[in-house]
Amino acid sequence: MGDENDNLPDGTAPKAVPARSIEDRLATVVLPKEDVAGAYVRATSTAVGEGIIESIPLGNIITKAKAGMERAASEVREKKKDALLEELFVRSDESAESLEALTRFLSDPWGRLLFDQVQAILDDRPPEPAEVRRLAQVLRKIVDTDFRSLFDTHRYALSVIGALTPQALAILSAHGRWRPFISTGVFFPMDGKGTWARDFAGSFGTEMGVSDPAAIASIQQTVEQLMAGGLMRGSSSRADRLMEGQRITPVLTDAGLLIVPYIT
Template sequence: MDKDKLIYIAKNTSNYLETSSKTLDSRLEKVKITEEEKEDIVAEKTIKTVLDKGLSLFGPVGDAISTILNWNSEVNQDISEAKKMILLEQYFNKADEYEVALISLKDFLINPQGNTLFNKILRIIDDSPPDEELMQHLSSALKTIINSKNFEELFNQHKYALAQIERLTPQALTIISDYKKWPPIKLNAVTAFGPKVTSDWYSEFTNVYCQLKGISDEHKYKRIMHSVRELQNQSFIEAYNGPNDMAYCQLTHVGKDLIPYIS
């Protein structure tokens, strides 16, 4: 498949699936299921009915199932290839020299630990729809890991960082990478243990953070709030009381460990 088509698939996945569904429709039109078979399946609504009638592997129902599965496999492969291409394209775009980046990537892939880490990154991509924000973070992680060179010695460290990245939404990763611009927040009711704020503060943080970023879209605001709450609950960031009755958020050691990978 040519590069332009892969880029289109990665950036317009919904349109690609909608267009591809027409080919599925045309394939299914060639598969004929009798009215009696339809009525039996609809009436019973069980897999057992399909199996008892021998329809799952043979006959029109089996043909329909095979048609759908084959179509899905083809489409999934196209989308997977598109995401891999975008990841590597972004990796090379972040490199200072193409030839050096290419040799470093080759050395990474032929190393057992490096190859394992690379495939871990690919699995994270495959488990998510194409997402430009996520691709940016993972291409940064790929560059950081490759540039570290000592894949055997740093394997557990890299593996741990990728596991943390996998836990979080792309939006949450972006908020972490933006930690230097976090604004102080005013909390009306505060529960604290020493200077550390133990009550929820994600709502106030989201409000001030979105104002700072000029974000007014309600849906994006809610996604950011969800991500901030996620980061607070999973102990990636925490808040401390400061001067002038203001609270200040900062990364925990777990959050700090991710900065080299996603910045």
């Protein structure tokens, strides 16, 4: 019998995780966009249809539509949660030890709080398989640590990750491919506007084989956000400001160094 300390925050005992085949798990990893759209369309059209047929007041139609949308949102959330769990268990099937660690994490009150935080991040993201895989990777990194003693650190890291766009996370995870560049203007190292972001975007785009002007502009906007968030900066021989024609090396800040291990 387990220790009472292993109970969930509401005092109930954790439910056993049923054994499932690899095929069963893989069957629900992908969450097609049409499933999500269909859930909302079915809920809304049904409510409106009933309202027309029954000739009920507009207020009742809105109420029914709202209830239908809430049911659809709950359905989508559960599908995302299932996909996240499936991806975690698929990744953990490599060894009995890995599967045991994951089961222990999900049965632990501290672990469940961290899982719920990741679930909340996923709730705010599009139902893309890539997002599920990315967040499952983040969770896997947490599972492999002493997550109780590192609880506050994990919570902080997840709060930062949740505030970043997928493109921002991709740029951070590719920090090993950041290259020095020559500045084209005068600007302060921690200022995320103007030539700093533009120069980096051009350099990074070249490194990644991206030349489309719209894509470069998008990288620039994302880099401005990363700099404003204190996750990256420029390094040069001038600490106060960077002069035109100087060689600038983009680097992670301490905060950036803390986040990167979770996403790489």
